[in-house]
Amino acid sequence: MQTPSMLKIGEFSRLSRVSVRMLRHYDKLRLIRPAHVDDDSGYRYYAPEQLAELNRLLALKDLGFSLEEIGRLMRGGLSPEQVVGMLKLRHAELRRELDEGQARLRRVETRLNEMDRQGEIASPYAVVLKRVEPVPVASVRATMPNYVDMTVLWEYMTPFLRGHGLSVDAGHVYVYHDPEYRDAEIDTELAVPVPEGIPSAGRVTVTVLPGLECAAATVHRGAVAEVYGAYAALGNWMGANGYRICGPNRLVVLHRAGPPRDHVTEVLWPVRPESVAAGGSKE
Template sequence: MTSYLSIGVFSRATHMSVKTLRHYHEIALLEPAEVDPGTGYRRYSAEQIPTAQVVRRFRDLGMPLEEIRSVLAAGNIEDRTRRISAHLSRLEAELGRTRRAVAELRDLLTPPASGAAAGIQLRGIPAVQAAAVSATVGVEEVGAWFQGALGELFATVASQGLRETGVAGGVYADELFTLHRGRATVFLPCDGPVRAVGRVEPLLVPAAEVAVIEHCGPPSQVDRAYGALAAHVSRHALAVDGPMREYYLVNQRQTPDSTQWRTEVCWPVFRTAAAGAGAAAAG
């Protein structure tokens, strides 16, 4: 004769609340071994305790109920292990994102060093002939689009026997920042007119007067450079309407380590004689 445990005893044995056990019964995740047809009392068997403990461990790891159901229903150990490993990989990736976010938040809470804006320069950038890829993109897709466009530019310029005459750059419309969707152009200066192929087209990047700050690190942290540059321009320069520019001094082409990447962020301004001549153009 099978010996059953009441829901209260099973709750204490598994460290699951009675409310949770009732919910798992309702969604058919962990059903009682028997339900009294007269009273509706739920009864569990001792053999169900290990399963309940596994479910609780998975929930502690944040696994969705549907994924737990699929693990429990797995037809073999290999399938079960694959599903659990996939969830653990997602947890590790999420932990990495959390650690980066915590580090960035701590950095934001650290007061900037005195004279931190000393690296900001005013600069005149001459017009330059380049190969370019342009598209209207959303903020959430711009990273992947950028890497693909940059790779296409390097490959096209090399295949046409052209020489790179400067570092790659980008021009980004205001709408990309204000509406999270707008026109983006990535370009690579070269010593001759590129023949249009695929997404690549020739472009004369116009001259511009800009305030420049250098950002060291991955693109996910470039907002600090934008903030520092905006504050500086609001106090010391005459800002003008126009797209933002970036120049990628060190990027994925040189090293996969994003902490070593260096990007110049350029804010359009109207220079005056008092502002000085600034430094040489990027590239």
């Protein structure tokens, strides 16, 4: 029933600083319902005390809760423990977003400092953080004499791929498993993505190359023997942005047709923030 103290939707909008459109939206979602709707005109009327209810909704929205979550909170469908749990979860989400924003800011500052020192973007290596998904692969692992001559690995891999009608020129990955740099006797794995269901054979094992939760990556164009500039760029970036290595290095050969100068290789290091690494084991 309408009373003299009730406010038309336009008045309620001006007092609450919420648009009429949003008030109608909240009504549709059953969050803030008009205290009275005139049967003849369809006008919506709100009680003055509903301003406090609307302010509560706006406060929860400002905290980042979804309208669905706000509805549950306002209808009292949650226990105090559940409300505290939701607030703690939102606190953790905001903290993560803040940390990610600060890390992104440091990367921007590092890039700006490089440009100030060099007068231009002289380095051909742009470093990014990325997530790498797991992938089924055919894998051969052996001790190699150096980082360039992979003949032994391909002696096993080539007949395996051809035996299954797969291209030997497709993209592939080298994983270097040694915990520190070695200039000889290098523990190397060659992994070539393959369809699921292909069986292992001889020295070639069909397995899953694990994904990487967080990897620092850059792209090298040219011969793999000249990839050291990419490693230097990754090392400088990690030092400037507070990251540490936390797993084996990978070289992802994206394109190797034509002369070596046309080859394209992605260099990946699994990394984690220095603050996380400090609390765990030393790599």
